[in-house]
Amino acid sequence: MAMRKLQITAAAVALLLFFSSTSDAQIFDVTKYGAKADGKSNIDKTLMSVWKLACASTSPSKIVIPKGTFLLGEVKIQGPCKAPVEIQVQGTVKAPADPSSFKTDGWLTFNYIDKFTLSGGGVFDGQGKIAWEQNDCHNNTNCKRTPVNLRFNFITNAWVHDITTLDSKNFHVNVLGCKNFTFLRFTVTAPEDSRNTDGIHIGRSDGIYITNSTIGTGDDCISLGDGSRQVHVTGVKCGPGHGISVGSLGKYQAEEPVSGFWVKNCTLTNTQNGVRVKTWPASYPGSVSDLHFEDITMVKVGYPIVIDQVYCPWNLCKPDIPSLVKINNVSFKNIRGSSSTAVAVKLVCSSKVPCKDVVVGDINLTYDGPEAPTAYSQCSNVVPSFQGKQSPRVCA
Incomplete structure (x- = not known):
């Protein structure tokens, strides 16, 4: 440290x-x-x-x-x-x-x-x-970029x-092959229904800093592709959008490892997801490690905490074949606020390469809606360790 x-x-x-x-x-x-x-x-x-x-x-x-x-x-x-x-x-x-x-x-x-x-x-x-x-990429794999x-x-x-x-x-x-690159007081603005409008996408870059910035768009506020290393996100306001994400990973052969991602003191508001790691099923081998999400406020966020190794948008995949992307050394600490879905914590890992060294500490997420009496968690192929209090109870 x-x-x-x-x-x-x-x-x-x-x-x-x-x-x-x-x-x-x-x-x-x-x-x-x-x-x-x-x-x-x-x-x-x-x-x-x-x-x-x-x-x-x-x-x-x-x-x-x-x-x-x-x-x-x-x-x-x-x-x-x-x-x-x-x-x-x-x-x-x-x-x-x-x-x-x-x-x-x-x-x-x-x-x-x-x-x-x-x-x-x-x-x-x-x-x-x-x-x-004109964007039809949700149902056309050969759509024009x-x-x-x-x-x-x-x-x-x-x-x-x-x-x-x-x-x-x-x-x-889009940040590709960059090193020692800082975004400060950076603003991204687009409607919630604007498809594929990720705020900042990072790939194969080392030492990227995003600080005191505001991102509201129709897709991920921040997304990490393969080869992202030592990325630091601090004081970011995200929403609307799909949250702050690692991935999706595993779709392509010879993807580089993702290692070192720190998200701290951020606020997510009315996003479809919160902080998320997503890999494709039936994937090529890969690895994700050293991810840390800490001191984060969620305001009416769908699925505030997510590891999803069966990520399958538009059903364009084979969900019954497990992901081969290894995930280890991940922590979620001091994350609080409100969830717009009853599933507040979703840790769905691969049956072939289960997640390792996942730490969950001091989670306080509430839900008030028709799906369930209170917030709850979903877990598979992961045995997290715990610090402090958990609400809802995680992987219980």
Whole structure:
């Protein structure tokens, strides 16, 4: 524990030193290079030309998108750069509303950049309504993938703060192959019925920090894919949405292990699930370890505590074949509030590889509804250890 705190502190100090170095950065205001804040004129070419100038600079630089409304098409921001670069968005940047105008599954994609900042208090509006209406992925396995608002691929030592992503057509943020990446005061907003609009999805990344942020969307607020390591979520408000999830895992061959996930001091409100680990039945082998959920408030949350190794959305699986994903060293501590379902704690593990080293401590979850007189738990293929008081009784 002491070593982990030391690692977090060292990362924070390194980021602080880096970000202080950009305070005297050279400024590139996109409106000085031809961009118009009229919500109609496309700024793709302007942003790309300004990025090339900033990225080639040997001293820190800052690209400014000032207040106003700007139209931006599909863009890839490419590194590496010669010095730290910040993009400061003060206004609203809008995507084309028609999903057919995109050639790939990314709207604004950042690739291979070190020492990068995205800030400014601005908004990235994905204008996702048409895409949501056309989304048939719930019954079509060959559905067309729509663009993610913000893709971060292989970014290191980065800070995204005081930014809003609004109404993405697909995931709001996808983090892939990144290291030492912090989201601070980050906001995700989309309607509860917007399909597949995960707030922040993380995969094959190490050292991701999500702090003091607000996420309300139509899917998972935060989701971890395979290869996620040392992810820290603190002070996040989640809801509406599907909760904070690890997985789903095991669907694909050669998935990397998930290891090290801390969720602390968070509040979930009116979400379909609370904190959840989900793996597919009939899965490929995999592993999940070192997951810790602590000091969490649930407000009318469905299934507040979940391990589900028979995860089978839309019945597109073989639920009678057990999952081969191993789950161990998981703790749920000091989780309190209200459940909108009678099943407040659901620990359904694999009969082939039962969960190991699961700790449940100081749970206080209430239920007031027609399903049952009081909250209760469901458990299979797991023998948890207990600390403190449990209400409802878990695996009794």
